[in-house]
Amino acid sequence: MEPADELLNDQASLELDADPMRLNMGPSHPAMHGTIRMVMDLDGENLVNLDVQPGYLHRGFEKSCERGTWAQVFPYADRLNYVSPMLNNVGWSLAVEKLLGIEVPERCQYYRVVLGELSRIADHFTCNGASAMELGAFTPFLWLLKVRDWVWDILERETGARMTHSFGRIGGMAAPPTPNFKDDVRQLIPELFKVVKETEIMLLRNRIFLDRMQGVGVLTKEQALSYGCTGPVARSTGIPYDVRKDHPYLVYDRFDFDVPIGEDGDNWDRFMVRLEEIRQSIRIIEQALEQMPDDGPVNVDDPRIVYPDKQDVYTTIEATIAHFKLVMEGLRVPKGEVYSFTEGGNGELGFHIVSDGSGTPYRVRVRPPCWYNLAAAREMLLGGMIADIIPTFGSVNMIGGECDR
């Protein structure tokens, strides 16, 4: 035996430390998109304990809503899930309209559906693209973000802003569809299909991608229900819950579309559910464009709720006063309490609002889908390896603006 070997045999201290190592990840960390902090105990590379600490993007959304008018919530709502702001705008509109007891004209309902589904596509493209990028596949990320910007180009033409549109209004939308709206969207649809196909070709038979995604970050159906997961995270575990199907709002009951579900609840299923949902959203858009009336009003005909035409504001005294009252005092929402929920990019986006009959919300509670999905992330990550945090956290798609509010 060599002297060096004897030395090794004597020294048991050369063994690795048996105590778990504490590691602090985030809040500012390239893989923690959004700002979130994870404190973890590591045994070698395995996670033995984990504390997820959100809140670094908290800016008091619910408190801020309590001091403005009902209409002034739209810009805040934009910044909840800033990847698909139109879905939040529509969610807030629907909540206040439910309390007011009004329903927007049919043309507006279709318009909201199409814009919302375009936002959902952008949301899913971003999430899947980022998941792929974090595993080293940079090309799919660039390709998906390229199409996302094509989607946002359409939204920009419609609303005037690329991301934070503030385009929803109580009782309608800020503007009617542009004349080229339907043609623009129809031209984009083949491109969307093409990129979804390309993504599949690039990723779905990539050995590295499969190994990092399949069987990693598993969430069971029972856990998903108990944690309150919704959206793609819940559907990947086999829960066929989609607000658009279960509690149809707007005109979703008129469309023929499927709710994709997974089986294992791992990263792979979440990725595939999102990919399939892009296809289903395109199906909805195609049908909605077919059924959407080309003319007709977009806003409800009620001067107590909807802003008067700008031309009239500058030329007639009635419209000037109506505009002044709506802006300064805000529209009066009858006393009551309501919970209105829609399918956001990440799941059930609920607005629980309380009105005391004045022009200001008494209490606004957002049920952010990310919040409960993130709470379940601990379950997905524990027992896994530290490298698995990257794809798992990516596929949960935590959006800081929505989670921390």
Place this chain on the structure above:
Amino acid sequence: MSQAALDRLSAQFGERILETSDAFGEHEATFAAKDWVEAARFLKDDDDLQMDHFIDLTAIDYPERASARFDVTLMVRSSVNSQRIRLRTQVKDAEKLGTLSDIWLGANWAEREVFDMFGIEFQDHPDLRRILLYEEFIGHPLRKDYPIDKAQPLVPYREVTDITKLPPFGIEEGQPFARIDWEARLAGGDHQVSPAIGVQQGQRRTLSDSEAAQQIQARIDARMAAEAASPADTAEEDSGE
């Protein structure tokens, strides 16, 4: 939302349901705070209801109400028959409510948020820490009596109270999280950051609200005294411009 679920609940609890509502098609039952956990457990365990999908738990503050200050609402859904229901209870200030975190795991974070924002404590909650705000934050911002424009002194680093809350960096490391105190810098003082975070310059304790306010007030007084002592200088400067 579902009438059937509300009927089942009424059949089980009878008089103990204080109030029911179906406004806007949302079915809701109000319970006393002492029945809160039992009612929630029944929703989860009953064979007809099977409300296994946690949706949301939140609170609403009514400071002027005489009976009890807070409303706490719970929304759950059944994945089996897609029924939904909302439970409501009223909680007095500083009264403890039973936790639901052992019935639905999602209630853990929801209750932590309600505790953080409203200060309602939950009995037997496994981990009742603040979640969105930091430990040193004073007050509960979603209470109606918390002013919306209230500022709190910046906390330069977190005190280590338990092992899960390691400070991100030591006291001497890193950049101070503050704007530069130009007044002190121009006067050649030692403390070149604002008094609220002046603790980073050596003191190891954070300043309380009142201490920070006192320091700021002292600074303002000193400046006003200096201006009063030399009015001629400022007048000359103004005329010169």
